Amino acid sequence: MISPSGLPAQPAVSTGRRRRDGGRSILIAVVSTLVFFSVIGWVIVSSPSWPLVQHDFFDAEVFWRYLPVIGSAFVTNIALFLITEVLVLILGLFIAVLRSLPGPVFFPVRLVAIAYADIFRGVPSLLIIYVLGFGIAGLGIPGVPNDPFFWAAVSLTLVYTAYVSEVYRAGIESIHPSQAAAARSLGLTQAQALRYVVIPQAVRRVIPPLLNDFIGLQKDTVLVSYLGLVEAFRTANIEQQSIFNYTPYLALSVIFLVITLPLTRLTDYLVARDRRRFLAGAR
């Protein structure tokens, strides 16, 4: 919950003075918000080329005409990010565990995991999509599919697994070693301690940053349009070019917001809750 002052809501304080101050600050917030947006709106609308911009970007008729078309193309984006998210959740954890294997024997394993995470986080997603979707797919190796959706899913999975593995790893490292020691002292093996004690706690702790990465992933599904996959962005793009009007992009932006806003709010709520717990000294 966000109070008008922009700070996390304070617990209700029962002194009358504070109450009245609270009421007044809400009033001030409402008035200043109205004034702020009215001024901005007035500046925009009264600018000389506003009618032109309105026609090109904010055409209500075009908006409603193309919303269903783009919406049905968005199903491809949804399918893409749902499949990718499941894969990323599993593979990310796998990579994180590989990276946390102790001892010199596992050095090469750790090295490969580190190199993977560094490369796929360091190269722009679009380049990876190009390299895999055109490069590898273009090799024409028998048995390897040529389908753009397949390569889109592979590219996004590889990119986001790299991010998510880092998130998991931070989570695993944040669990105090005494937890693993307590598990080992019962006779659990290292793997069992990880499986039953460390990972369950780590996963709980990293849910907010994981959701953050998922928001990024959902938005990045538009990048795979460059592979020729006709998803929502590509559809909006085609329509824009045929009618010389940018409003279809606005329609797609709205669709994205409908999907990502709840997730964004949920993430912020979880982060704020964790912070409160931390401040309260609770575990």
Place this chain on the structure above:
Amino acid sequence: MTAEVVRIEGLHKSFDKLEVLRGIDLAVREHEVVCLIGASGSGKSTLLRCINLLEAIDAGRILIDRTDITLPGVDANKIRRRIGIVFQAFNLFPHMSVLDNVTLGPRRVLRLPRDRAEDDATELLARFGLADKRTEYPDRLSGGQQQRVAIVRALAMHPDLMLLDEITSALDPELVAEVLSVVRELAAGGMTMIIATHEMGFARDIANRVCFLDAGRILEDGPPSRIFSAPTEPRTRQFLDRVIAAGRM
């Protein structure tokens, strides 16, 4: 004469350049309760952690039931399941209910079926006054209750030996008694225990033997009646004087 449960010979342990244990010799017989006393940093915790192989040792031998557990190739997991350890900070698993905390070892290590492990755990919890806390999560328990759960969790593995590391020092004074009474009950039941403690009164009551640790060595070892009333080493006397001055005895 009862059998020896633990024998430690010439145990050395360093952390980097800091030599924490400098030649420990100690033998503990079945049903014996040995209390380790000594200043903070004298190596009590480290010694306990070495005994159940949570720390690798640098030199010396540790025998459990006459088997050298420090030899290469010994399965440390097999050894640990027979030695229960309870930590100062409880170290309960916060994401598990009390029952799951207690049954984790029996189910995953001893491979008991769930219902058997849970029956066993329920019985143990009831014995220590925790029957109504089975489904509770650790953060909803008092410190004393948490520590009792930690003791039950170790007992659920039916260990031959219990290591208790200052298990009351993180507790509010009014909660200390409930935990110590659990330990008394274990001693009365014949449990072999090595107990690191700052509670001198408790050590005097419960211990068959008290070992005074000083800078990584056992400086003095004897029955509590002698150690507490007529220590032979000046350093032991100094330590006890300081403890008395601090009002902890």
